[in-house]
Amino acid sequence: MNWSEFKNIFNDCELQGEKIVIHSNLLKTIEFVKNNYRFEILKEIIAVDNGDSTTELTYKLFSPEDSEEVLISINVQNEAESISSIFESAIADEKEIFDLFGIRFNGNPELKRLYMPEDWKGHPLKKDYIENDERLKWNE
Amino acid sequence: MSKLKLNLGPQHPSTHGVLRLILELDGEKIISCEPDVGYLHRGMEKMAEKLTYIQYLPLVDRIDYLAGFFYSELLCRTVEKAFEIELSPRVKAIRVLLLELNRIASHLLWIGAFLMDLGAVSPFFYAFREREIILQYFEKISGQRMMNNYFVFGGVRRDIGYLEDVENFLKILPDKVNDYEKLITENPIFLQRTKGKGVLDKKTAFNFAITGVNLRASGVSLDFRKGDYLYKDFEFTPVVLEEGDSWARYKARIMEIRESAKIAAQALEILKRENNLEQTLINPLTLKLPEGEYFQEIEAPRGLASIYVKSTGDSKPYRLKWRTGSYYSVNLLRKILKGAYLNDAIAISGSLDIILPEVDK
Numbered sequence: 001m002n003w004s005e006f007k008n009i010f011n012d013c014e015l016q017g018e019k020i021v022i023h024s025n026l027l028k029t030i031e032f033v034k035n036n037y038r039f040e041i042l043k044e045i046i047a048v049d050n051g052d053s054t055t056e057l058t059y060k061l062f063s064p065e066d067s068e069e070v071l072i073s074i075n076v077q078n079e080a081e082s083i084s085s086i087f088e089s090a091i092a093d094e095k096e097i098f099d100l101f102g103i104r105f106n107g108n109p110e111l112k113r114l115y116m117p118e119d120w121k122g123h124p125l126k127k128d129y130i131e132n133d134e135r136l137k138w139n140e
Numbered sequence: 141m142s143k144l145k146l147n148l149g150p151q152h153p154s155t156h157g158v159l160r161l162i163l164e165l166d167g168e169k170i171i172s173c174e175p176d177v178g179y180l181h182r183g184m185e186k187m188a189e190k191l192t193y194i195q196y197l198p199l200v201d202r203i204d205y206l207a208g209f210f211y212s213e214l215l216c217r218t219v220e221k222a223f224e225i226e227l228s229p230r231v232k233a234i235r236v237l238l239l240e241l242n243r244i245a246s247h248l249l250w251i252g253a254f255l256m257d258l259g260a261v262s263p264f265f266y267a268f269r270e271r272e273i274i275l276q277y278f279e280k281i282s283g284q285r286m287m288n289n290y291f292v293f294g295g296v297r298r299d300i301g302y303l304e305d306v307e308n309f310l311k312i313l314p315d316k317v318n319d320y321e322k323l324i325t326e327n328p329i330f331l332q333r334t335k336g337k338g339v340l341d342k343k344t345a346f347n348f349a350i351t352g353v354n355l356r357a358s359g360v361s362l363d364f365r366k367g368d369y370l371y372k373d374f375e376f377t378p379v380v381l382e383e384g385d386s387w388a389r390y391k392a393r394i395m396e397i398r399e400s401a402k403i404a405a406q407a408l409e410i411l412k413r414e415n416n417l418e419q420t421l422i423n424p425l426t427l428k429l430p431e432g433e434y435f436q437e438i439e440a441p442r443g444l445a446s447i448y449v450k451s452t453g454d455s456k457p458y459r460l461k462w463r464t465g466s467y468y469s470v471n472l473l474r475k476i477l478k479g480a481y482l483n484d485a486i487a488i489s490g491s492l493d494i495i496l497p498e499v500d501k
Contacts, residue, residue: 017433040346044463046448060435064346064362089349092471100185115181115500124186125459 001037001070019058019071026074027081030059034086039063039070042083045093047101049127053077055101082107100125143171148485150179156253157496161473163485170485173477175470180500188460193219193293194424196460201287203462204498206249209235209242210440211462212291214447218434219293219422222451227295228418229410234300235291236370237407238278240400241306244313245274246441247393247400250493254390255324257490258333263324270316273309277302293427295419306408313401317394325391334386338476338488341384348472352443352465354492357392358384364439373410374403386491393493428455442466442493464498 039061046058082105099114102123150160158179201208252267282290363378429451437446443465
């Protein structure tokens, strides 16, 4: 993909290593990259808890025609835009992130617990998760 | 017309693990399908944050117990790339040989189980007969049939042997695959249940992030082994079929077994030539991954598998994430089962080669 052209359209971004870090317009950016640079597969969304109440979401997109990969990353608080209208596989990724990190994706139709039981307290992969659920007591 | 909600699974024998599908039916026709997973969740990613790398290594085989080598390889590769370790030709050949034998074993099990889903019992026994040879070979070299724990950071646990076993197996395999094909491929019942059923077009496959054999059976030549550093010196052609239906997915796996056997034979040639097992092993007790983010991926039997590790320079990862192919195939059921008949639901979901430990992690 053409970085300088991309930078002209979306000013609010910078290149950090191999990642493009954006600060806003997630939906528009992903849509633009998909339509203009043929990144047709969303390989995965990686969530990392930064430890300061923000979570970094990294979108790993792949272009089968050019065998090229791009990483777009954004820091969010507790809410993010859902990209399930652009990539339907994102429904699954976002559902997993909601379960493990507790981030609400606005526009995702399937936002509910995935691995954890429906009445489970907290989101296990967050750094401030307290492991004192009474169901784990038998293990001690 | 009243709608019926049907619960399929989680203990249904043909869901290959514990997958629950909530189907909405209009007569025999499926209006909507909602997969419900998580019955096998073991917290693989949470455990990674609590364990050192060497403590975590034996666990990763269990993410997909039918293709454990691929996940070991990913974790080892992450560490090797971080320390810029160059593997010797013999180690590389050992890894390729075992990965491809593992792929053959995984596909053989799929063929047996898929045909069993369709009601044909005998192919299961034939496929398991050949798979048994591979598992016995794994046991000989690593002491384990399935969760091998054979790859270590910088090499393999011990040198490989009993190459004549592999040679004999690769000699008989093409004939055995011919036998399966005689039995299955042109069988009229099999054709009726799979031809034109569960058609997955290229666009939908991209949209749902389907990779691996399922994608290649829909006419896309995308094999992540091309461009993989392990497979650089090996010659093979990715199997591509155009139809995109259940039958094409079956045929593609059969063809991939033959292709994998060719790669394994090439690896065997290298192993006979290169007798020197040079390894740069890392001391796992003092292993601390340098600060940074690591991305690695490999073509596993059920699609693209990848690992992401974020390290803060500690002996344990700060965050570790797995991507597995089956997770996206389960999500695809939502789309692909819509409009199909209930009696095809098992055949279609079976043809996608879903394995639940990999989905639930």
